[in-house]
Amino acid sequence: MGSLxxxxxxxxxxxxxxxxxxxxxxxxxxxxxxxxLYDAKFEHIMPHHEQGGIHAADxxxxxxxxxGVCIATSGPGxxxxxxxxxxxxxxxxxxxxxxxxxxRAMLGTDAFQEAxxxxxxxxxTKHNYLVQDVKELSRIIKEAFHIxxxxxxxxxxxxxxxxxxxxxxxxxxxxxxxxxxxxxxxDGHELQxxxxxxxxxxSKNPVIYSGGGVIISEAxxxxxxLSKKGNIPVTTTLTGLGAFNERDKLSLxxxxxxxxxxxxLAISNADLLIAIGARFDDRVTxxxxxxxxxAKVIHIDIDPAEVGKRKIVDIPIVGxxxxxxxxxxxxxxxxxxxxxxxxxxxxxxLDEMSHAKxxxxxxxxxxxxxxxxxxxxxxxxxxxxxxxxxMWAAQFYKYTKPRSFxxxxxLGTMGYGFPAAVGVQVANKDSIVFALAGDGSFQMxxxxxxxxxxxxxxxxxxxxxxxxxxxVRQWQEMFYDRRYSSVCLKMQESCPPGCSSPGDHCPxxxxxxxxxxxxxxxxxxxxxxxxxxxxxxxxxxxxPQPYLxxxxxxxxxxxxxxxxxxxxxxNMVLKEEE
Amino acid sequence: MxxxxxxxxxxxxxxxxxxxxxxxxxxxxxxxxxVGRTDNDDISRITLVVEGNDRVLEQLTKQLNKLIxxxxxxxxxxxxVVGRGLALIxxxxxxxxxxxxxxxxxxxxxxxxxxxxxxxxxxxxxxEDKITAIEELxxxxxxxxxxxxxxxxxxxxxx
Numbered sequence: 001m002g003s004l005x006x007x008x009x010x011x012x013x014x015x016x017x018x019x020x021x022x023x024x025x026x027x028x029x030x031x032x033x034x035x036x037l038y039d040a041k042f043e044h045i046m047p048h049h050e051q052g053g054i055h056a057a058d059x060x061x062x063x064x065x066x067x068g069v070c071i072a073t074s075g076p077g078x079x080x081x082x083x084x085x086x087x088x089x090x091x092x093x094x095x096x097x098x099x100x101x102x103x104r105a106m107l108g109t110d111a112f113q114e115a116x117x118x119x120x121x122x123x124x125t126k127h128n129y130l131v132q133d134v135k136e137l138s139r140i141i142k143e144a145f146h147i148x149x150x151x152x153x154x155x156x157x158x159x160x161x162x163x164x165x166x167x168x169x170x171x172x173x174x175x176x177x178x179x180x181x182x183x184x185x186x187d188g189h190e191l192q193x194x195x196x197x198x199x200x201x202x203s204k205n206p207v208i209y210s211g212g213g214v215i216i217s218e219a220x221x222x223x224x225x226l227s228k229k230g231n232i233p234v235t236t237t238l239t240g241l242g243a244f245n246e247r248d249k250l251s252l253x254x255x256x257x258x259x260x261x262x263x264x265l266a267i268s269n270a271d272l273l274i275a276i277g278a279r280f281d282d283r284v285t286x287x288x289x290x291x292x293x294x295a296k297v298i299h300i301d302i303d304p305a306e307v308g309k310r311k312i313v314d315i316p317i318v319g320x321x322x323x324x325x326x327x328x329x330x331x332x333x334x335x336x337x338x339x340x341x342x343x344x345x346x347x348x349x350l351d352e353m354s355h356a357k358x359x360x361x362x363x364x365x366x367x368x369x370x371x372x373x374x375x376x377x378x379x380x381x382x383x384x385x386x387x388x389x390x391m392w393a394a395q396f397y398k399y400t401k402p403r404s405f406x407x408x409x410x411l412g413t414m415g416y417g418f419p420a421a422v423g424v425q426v427a428n429k430d431s432i433v434f435a436l437a438g439d440g441s442f443q444m445x446x447x448x449x450x451x452x453x454x455x456x457x458x459x460x461x462x463x464x465x466x467x468x469x470x471x472v473r474q475w476q477e478m479f480y481d482r483r484y485s486s487v488c489l490k491m492q493e494s495c496p497p498g499c500s501s502p503g504d505h506c507p508x509x510x511x512x513x514x515x516x517x518x519x520x521x522x523x524x525x526x527x528x529x530x531x532x533x534x535x536x537x538x539x540x541x542x543x544p545q546p547y548l549x550x551x552x553x554x555x556x557x558x559x560x561x562x563x564x565x566x567x568x569x570x571n572m573v574l575k576e577e578e
Numbered sequence: 579m580x581x582x583x584x585x586x587x588x589x590x591x592x593x594x595x596x597x598x599x600x601x602x603x604x605x606x607x608x609x610x611x612x613v614g615r616t617d618n619d620d621i622s623r624i625t626l627v628v629e630g631n632d633r634v635l636e637q638l639t640k641q642l643n644k645l646i647x648x649x650x651x652x653x654x655x656x657x658x659v660v661g662r663g664l665a666l667i668x669x670x671x672x673x674x675x676x677x678x679x680x681x682x683x684x685x686x687x688x689x690x691x692x693x694x695x696x697x698x699x700x701x702x703x704x705x706e707d708k709i710t711a712i713e714e715l716x717x718x719x720x721x722x723x724x725x726x727x728x729x730x731x732x733x734x735x736x737x
Binding site: 147182 | 633725
């Protein structure tokens with residue numbers, strides 16, 4: 001191909017990796033890249049903040065299974081990627097992020113827009129590179145994509161000095177990868193799988209605890225087979241939602257702090273816990289020493305460091321979930337486990353207590369999400385921010401397929417969901433996409449309304465507007481004596497100090513989201529009455545344009561059930577104190 | 579318990595920073611660390627002494643293994659190994675004490691590598707206990723300055 005500049009090599013290498021879409025924001029250090037992109041064949045989506053760009057790349061990756069690609073310039077452009085990288089790292093999302101860097105001769109001199117981004121991102125990337133020589137660029141890009149998408153996936157950052165982008169070299173895309181320090185293990189240990197099958201066949205009360213790893217490994221079918229064959233109930237983590245059809249009788253829904261009663265009690269009473277592609281996060285386990293305390297534990301995961309990290313495991317199996325389940329399923333006996341399933345059905349009735357209809361003036365978030373669920377038959381692609389609406393989205397939407405729920409589980413990033421929905425819609429042009437948001441979270445990356453408008457993405461944005469940072473308010477209500485400190489989004493100087501009684505007298509200082517959307521040229525509607533919910537949703541769904549719905553919900557609605565922080569899963573608060 | 583861990587890593591810039599970052603982030607305590615290249619120019623060896631029980635060591639090993647730049651990790655604690663450190667000790671010495679100091683250094687098979695009117699510099703190699711022992715014996719004379727390397731270690735025999 002002759003000699004190419006670094007920027008041209010960048011583009012050619014991305015073609016070789018099959019990249020179709022890039023989320024990027026230009027700037028001084030990446031000017032050479034943008035000059036080549038002018039003629040390149042990528043779909044280039046420009047966010048309105050680099051954080052929006054990387055979250056969009058994340059949503060693109062989670063919903064499609066492909067590697068998300070984003071570009072930012074040096075210095076502040078690069079540091080704006082930090083939260084997005086940490087989000088992707090915690091939830092094992094494959095991303096390759098490219099950042100510009102000051103020319104090599106100026107490295108370390110505190111040059112204009114210089115930041116040590118490889119140093120900054122070392123603890124929040126699977127790996128990162130500073131390209132010192134244009135001859136290494138194509139090899140590094142190939143390695144980065146390989147590292148990002150294989151093993152336990154994760155974000156990889158490549159920092160490229162501007163003069164490397166301008167320098168020329170022969171373009172050769174390597175055929176092979178030589179990484180002696182990176183050899184993920186895919187096939188589980190055969191004897192361990194046999195041990196696991198034996199334990200499953202002997203178990204009376206087994207539970208499958210299924211995490212995001214099942215989705216990443218594309219192992220939903222294998223999970224269903226295991227569950228059906230042995231009549232083993234399945235609970236999923238927040239990031240695992242969708243791996244198992246929640247309309248199935250064997251589904252227990254989500255477990256953990258805001259998990260269902262049946263899931264948490266099943267875990268607490270199980271004699272065997274089958275953890276698959278999950279990592280015993282503290283929001284899942286509650287008090288660790290009482291988590292599945294009577295159960296033997298099988299842990300299947302591709303990352304050996306997750307096995308035994310928090311919970312001591314009886315039968316560890318390190319490898320790819322799909323491959324391991326395929327082997328395991330052949331050894332598992334058919335069983336009906338009627339007694340165990342009947343016991344679980346009783347617990348399901350308890351869970352209904354947490355969601356009993358209350359007589360309240362304003363909208364119930366449950367009703368809204370259930371209406372979305374019905375109208376989209378559980379097949380919409382849902383993204384969320386972080387907080388109460390996130391938990392309601394997890395509880396009340398019945399996910400039917402993998403890669404349909406995109407949420408920041410590990411890092412808990414407010415400001416993730418709306419920009420992520422941009423990436424989800426770009427990757428799934430014909431799908432119905434819903435960005436669910438709280439009125440607090442939505443404002444963290446609200447500038448992406450411009451991206452949505454510009455690209456005419458037919459996104460549906462639903463804001464659960466309660467005038468509060470609802471989840472923090474709930475904790476202040478339950479554990480801090482109702483002292484509402486800095487959680488009211490409407491609070492003004494004229495308000496009584498320490499006010500904890502919201503109502504119609506409150507000033508309106510959060511933006512008028514309808515007007516805000518309209519300012520960007522996006523259709524919007526405010527919904528205050530229950531009978532308006534469905535018609536408004538139908539209109540938004542059927543509209544080929546983006547649509548924002550501002551649902552005014554009950555101010556002090558809480559998320560239940562709830563395991564108080566540090567408590568045991570079998571010790572749930574089921575509902576509001578009367 | 580103390581563990582000696584030998585880590586083979588890529589000999590490239592930033593590797594030590596990655597390892598140090600991992601240790602501080604995950605809360606592992608490094609007691610000593612030494613780095614040098616091996617017989618292969620592309621590979622360096624880091625020898626670490628860390629404090630922790632078996633579970634801590636297991637996590638540390640697994641987390642280190644996740645770094646792309648880490649090639650191989652061996653725990654040299656259980657094995658029959660030769661472990662060595664080096665110390666340079668500057669001790670106050672007068673005409674009257676100098677010969678006594680030299681005797682001690684001789685017993686420990688150390689070397690006097692520098693002499694001045696009021697001090698001598700002692701070079702000593704050996705395992706940790708030996709270096710600590712001579713340090714204690716020299717202390718009454720007055721230690722002006724002391725520098726110790728981290729431990730390096732190698733398994734005995736065919737390995």
